[in-house]
Amino acid sequence: MEAPVINGSALDQNADSLSREITWFAQVVNARLQAYFNPEDITAGTDDSTPDLSGDHSVYADFVNYYHLNRDERLLLMLTLIPHIQPHLLDVFFTVNKASGRGHTEFGGIKGTRHSGFLPTIETALFLLAGNDLGHRFRLYKMFEPEHIFSAHQIITIDPAPGSEPFYSSPVSISEEYVDFFTTGHFRKPNFSMEFPARRLTTGLQWSDLVVDDHTAQQLDELRIWIQHGATLNEDWGMSQKLKPGYKVLFHGPPGTGKTLTASLLGKLYQLDVYRVDLSMVISKYIGETEKNLEKVFRKAENKNWILFFDEADALFGKRTNISDSHDKYANQEIAYLLQRLEDYRGLVILASNMRNNVDEAFTRRLQAIIHFQQPQARERLRLWQNSFSRECQPPARAELERIAHQYELSGGSIMNVVQFASLMALNRNDRHILTEDVLQGIRKELKKEGKTI
Template sequence: METENNITTNSTVNALNSNAVTLTKELNWFVEVINARLRDFFSDEILSATADTPSVAAKTESSNTLDHALTNAPDLTGDHSIYSDFVAYYQLTTDERLLLMLALVPYVQPHLLDAFFAINKPLGRGYTEFGGVKGNRHGGFIPTIETALFLLSGNDLGNRFKLYQLFEPDHVFFAHNILQIDPAGNNEPFYCSTLTITEEYIDFFTTGKLRKPQFSPDFPAKRLTTGMEWSDLVVDEFTMEQLDEIRVWLQYGQTLHTDWGMAKKIKPGFKALFHGSPGTGKTLTAMLLGKLFKLDVYRIDLSMVVSKYIGETEKNLEKVFKKAENKGWILFFDEADALFGKRTGISDANDKYANQEIAYLLQRLEDYPGLVILASNMRNNVDEAFTRRLNAIIHFQKPQMRERLRIWDSAFSAQSNPPDKNNMQQIAHQHELSGGSIMNVVQYASLMALNRGDKKISVDDITLGIKKELKKEGKTM
C-alpha cells in the first residue's frame, strides 16, 4: 500500500511539474506579446509627435515584431500537461490563449502586468487604452476587458469589433464558468468590467484539481454524500420504475441529445418532482443517483436564497446555476414549496414581481442541462407552472409492511445483535413508520444497548424508540 501511495504521489508531482513547464512557456510568450504591443503603441506616440522618417521605420519594425509575437504561440502538440490538454480539448485559438493567460497572470505571476502601470506624463495618470484597475489589497494590476482588447487589437477598430465575440455569454469561457466578468455598473462602459478566472480553474491549472465550491453566501448550496448504495434504497416497485427513468436518462441523455441529434427537438436536462412524507427517501434517492453516476449532488439552502427584496432571490439562485453550468451536478431543492410554491393572483406590485420571479425560475430550469430535483411534502404545494414542465413526478409513499421489514433488516449494525426475525416481523407489521423514523429508532435502541455495555438490541428499547417517534408526530401507540 505504501509503495502504491508513493507511485501515486510521484505521478501527481510529475504531472504538476510538467504543467508548470508548459505554463512557463505560455507565460514567456504572453510577456513577448505584451512587450511587442507596448513597443508598437509607444512607437505610434512617437510617430504622432514627430512624424519623421526614422520613426516611420521604427513603427514598421515594431509592427513586424508584434505580428511575429502574436503568431508565435508555443506548439503544445504532444505535450500532455494539464494546461495543454485543456487547450486541445477546447481547441483554443491564440487570441483565446492570450485572454486566458491575461486572466490567470494576477494569480500566478502578477508582476508580469506591472508594465500597464505606465504613466501618461502629459495627463499625470495611467493610459486609458490599458484599462485595468487596482484592487483593495492586491497591489498588482487587475485586467479589464479593455486590457484584453488593447493586448489583442491595439487601436485596430476592425479587429477590436471582431474580438467582442470573445466576451459573449455563450463563449465557452463564460458558458462553462472558466472566466467571469464583474460589470462596472453605474452606466459605465461594459468593457471596463474586470476580467478574472474562477477559483475552480485557478486550482485546476495550478494543482490539477477542480476545487469543490464551499458553502457560503456566494454559493448557498451544500454538497450531499452518503455511504449507502443504490441496492440499499427501499421503495415500492412503481416508485422504483419511475426512478429507473431518471437512471436511464443519466446514463444515455447525452447520447440522445448529441449522437441521436435530438438537441433541437427536446429541452436539455431532466427535471423531477419528488413528493411524499418526510423520511420516505427523497433526499437519499438524490444522493444515491449522484453516487451511482459519480456526479456531485448539491442541496440548495433556500433560507439563504429566498429574499423579500425584489431581484435578490434570482441573484442568489444565479450564483448556484452559474457554478453548476456544464459540470453535470445534480441540483436538489429540498422543501421546494418555498421557491416553487403556488402564487396568488396579481393584486399589487409584489404579486406582479412574484410572477416575474416564476418566469425567471422556469427559464433557468429549462436551460439547465443537468438533473434538477424538486422535493416537497405535498405535490399540490408546487405551482402548476413548474409541474407542467417536469419530466417526472414521483410519489414517495410511506413504506408498506414488506418494505418496512427490509428497512429494519438492513438497519442495524453488523456489530449488534438485534431481535429475532419473528419479533422484527411483528414490529414491522404493527408500526407504520417511514424509513427516516425507523433509522431514528435504530439509533436510539443501539445507543441504549451501548449504554448498558451490551451488543444485544432489546425489543423494549425498540418499542420505547417507536413511542418517541410517534410522539414527535403527535401520535400514540
C-alpha cells in the same frame, strides 16, 4: 472536458507548459508596449513566437488543443490567469501617462480591494491583442459574447460595468475552478457561502440500501436511464434541437421516505456531485434578491453536470398568487425567472416536497417525472428494520421484527431514529443484544413526536 488524475511529474510538466506560455505572453506585452511608446520604430511589435503545444500533453496544453484555441484566445486566457500565478507581470500597465498624470486609458484595468496588482478589463485584452487596429479590435468582440466557449462554459467571467459606462471597461477574470484546473489538474469544489448557497450531499449507503415500493423503484430506474443515456440521446441521436435540455423531476411524499437519500445515491452511483440549495439563504424579502442568489447557484453549476436538489421546494416553487399588490407582482416575476432558469439548465434538477399539490402547476408541466415516495408498507418496513442495525449487534429475532413492521407505520427516517435509540440503550448496558423493549420505547418516542401513542 473531464479533469485528469495528475501526479507530481504531471504537475511539473504542466508548470513547464505554463512557464513557456507566460514567457510568450510577456514577450507579446513587451512588443505591444514598445510599439505603443515607440510608434516610429518599425521593428516594434513583431515578436510573436507562439509556443507549439501540439506535442504537449500537460493539463494546460490538452485544454488548449481540446478547444482549438487560437492565438488571441490563448493570450486572453493567460491575461486572466496571470494575476493568480505571476501577478507582477501586469504591473507594467500601471505606467503613468505624463500628459494626464494618471494611468493610460488604453490599458484599461482596475485595482482590487485587497489585491494590490493590476486586474485586467476587456479593454486591457483589446489593447494587448489589437493595439490601435480597429478592424482587429472589432473582430475580437466575439470573444466576449455569451456564446463563446469562455463564457458559455463559465471559464472566463465578465463583471459588467455599472450604469452607462462602456461595456469594454468591465473586469474580466478566470473562474476559481479553472485556476485550480490549470495549476493542479483538479476542479475545486465550491465552498458553501453567500456566493454559493448550496451544500454538497454525500452518503455512505449504497443503492441497494434504498427501500421503496415497486412503482417508485420503476420510476427511479427510468431516471437512472436518463442519467446514463441522456447525453447520447441529445448529442449522438441529434435530439437536442427537439428536446428541452436537462431533466427535471419532483420527489414528493412524507418526511423520512427517502427523497434526500435518493438524490445522494444518484450522485454516488454515477459519480456526479449533488448540491442541496439552502433556500434559507436564497429566498429574500427584497425585490430581485432571490433571483440574484439563485443565479449564483445556476451559473456555478453551468456545464458541470451537477445534480441540483431543492428540498422543501414549495417554499420557492409554490403556487402563484393573484396579483393584488406590487409584492405579488414581483413574486410572480420570480416564478417566471425560475421557470426559464429551470428550462435552460442542462443537468438534473430534483425538487422535493412533502405535498405534490403545493408546487405550482407551471413547474409541474415542465417536469419530465413526478415520483411519489409513499410511507413504506409492512414489506418495505421489514426490509428497513433488517437493514438498519449494525453488524456489531444482535437485533431482535426476525419474528419480532415482522410483528413490529406490521404493527407500526413508521417512515424510514423514523425507523433509523428508533434503531439509534435502541442501539445506544444496548451500549449503555455494555451489551450487544438489542432488546425488543428498547425498540418499542424508541417507537413510543417517535410516535409521541407526531402526537400519537401506541
